[in-house]
Structures are given as C-alpha cells and as structure tokens.
Amino acid sequence: MAHFITFEGIEGSGKTTQIAMVAEFLRRQGHHVVTTREPGGCPIADAIREILLHPANDALVDRAELLLYAAARAQHVAEVIRPALQQGLIVLCDRYTDATLAYQGYGRGLDLDLIEELNALACADCRPHLTLVLDMPHEAGLQRALQRNSAENMTDEGRFEQESLAFHQRVREGYLALARNAPQRMRVIDATGSPGEVSERLMACLQNFLDPGMAP
Ligand code: TYD
Numbered sequence: 001m002a003h004f005i006t007f008e009g010i011e012g013s014g015k016t017t018q019i020a021m022v023a024e025f026l027r028r029q030g031h032h033v034v035t036t037r038e039p040g041g042c043p044i045a046d047a048i049r050e051i052l053l054h055p056a057n058d059a060l061v062d063r064a065e066l067l068l069y070a071a072a073r074a075q076h077v078a079e080v081i082r083p084a085l086q087q088g089l090i091v092l093c094d095r096y097t098d099a100t101l102a103y104q105g106y107g108r109g110l111d112l113d114l115i116e117e118l119n120a121l122a123c124a125d126c127r128p129h130l131t132l133v134l135d136m137p138h139e140a141g142l143q144r145a146l147q148r149n150s151a152e153n154m155t156d157e158g159r160f161e162q163e164s165l166a167f168h169q170r171v172r173e174g175y176l177a178l179a180r181n182a183p184q185r186m187r188v189i190d191a192t193g194s195p196g197e198v199s200e201r202l203m204a205c206l207q208n209f210l211d212p213g214m215a216p
Contacts, residue, residue, distance in 0.1 A: 002085040003210070004126065006096040009134035010172050011161060012144030013191045014198060018134065019092050021199045022206060026090060034084045037094035038072065042079040045072040053157040060159075066104045066118065073097070073122035081126050097123055098131055098178050098186070103160070106174025107167050130209050131182075132202060133175050134191035138168040141191075
C-alpha cells in the first residue's frame, strides 16, 4: 500500500542517515521504497536547489525564496512523488511542506496562511501520511551541519548554515508548534544520542504507523 512519509528537522538533526536506515529496514521487510529529498529530487528541482542553497545568493529576497521552494515542489510532486504513490510504493522524502512553514514561516516571518496556500498549490493532493520530526537542540545541530559541510567540502550549499542561531531556534520551535497542531500526522523523535539509538526510536514509531495492530 502506498505511504508518503516525510522527515523533518533542523540542520544537522541526522535525517539523511536515518532515512537511509529506514529505507534499508523497510526493503528488508519486502516493501518497495523510493527515497527522495527537497529541494530537489528531479533535474528541474535540482536546478532550483542550486539557486536556493548557494551561499553566493545572499541577495535572494524572502518572497522569491518561498516561490522557488514552491516551484521546485510542484515539479517534484508531478515527476516523482505522485507517480510513485500511484504505483503503490512507499515514498520517504527528506523535507517537504512543513519545512516551508518552519523555515520561511517561523524562521523568516512570512505569513503562515499564505504558505499553506502555496503548499496546497504545489503539492495538490500529495499530502504526507506521516511526518517524523527529528528534534535536538539547535546549537548542537548547527555545529554538526557546519562540520559536515566543511568535511565534505560542500561549499556550494551553505546558505542556511550562515543564518543566525536565533533563526535556527525559531525553525526548531516552529517544527514543534506544527507537530503540536497536527498530532495525528506528526511525531517528534528525540534526535540526540547515537544514530543507533535514534533509529530505534524512529523504527518503533514507524512500525506503529505501518502496523498499528502490532504495537506493544
Ligand atoms: P539540505 O542541504 O538538504 O539540508 P538538510 O540536510 O539539513 O536537509 O538543504 C536544505 C535546506 O533548505 C535546509 O537548510 C532547509 C531549507 N528548506 C527551506 O528553507 N524551505 C523548504 O521548503 C525546504 C524543503 C528546505
């Protein structure tokens, strides 16, 4: 059965590692899984990603940034997410509509209702069934993201890591507020500790969602 699961969290919360582990876990159980990410996920959206994340683009105004995220999402939904769900696959997506609410809404201060409307336009009926928010203190997350970027020489993707600690705190609090308002769909996972510990918490949540009858 098709499931659309999104992963959210501040910079450095470990989403990428966890998504890879979840995908492997589900494949071992015989599920057909597609992993993808935003911004990006297909060539046109990847081209928009380059504009959005390049540190040289510090002149990008907030509303242009918002519209570019929406444009990338509309393309990604049409090319990747909707077809995969129509084929009955499980789609695991690294960031989606909640990221726009957290970053452009809570982080930048753009109107949340306007963002909801743009999200609706971009994703049409492709709404996540489950959203896992990896939560940890924003200072630690940011430090981890900065270390990763320099270790992996990701000099062309650091525009958000340049933002202030206060920005990242607003994003974190934004995610927590979104999760409080959508308790059916969103689950907050403690992302502190080793990748193995975080993964155990995440798998328990996922198993409960996929197979509620088996919950302890
Ligand atoms: P990425 O390098 O993929 O970061 P991470 O590994 O932390 O997910 O960069 C994605 C960046 O884009 C991240 O800083 C969050 C930001 N973003 C938004 O501001 N709005 C959005 O709608 C999305 C999808 C991402």
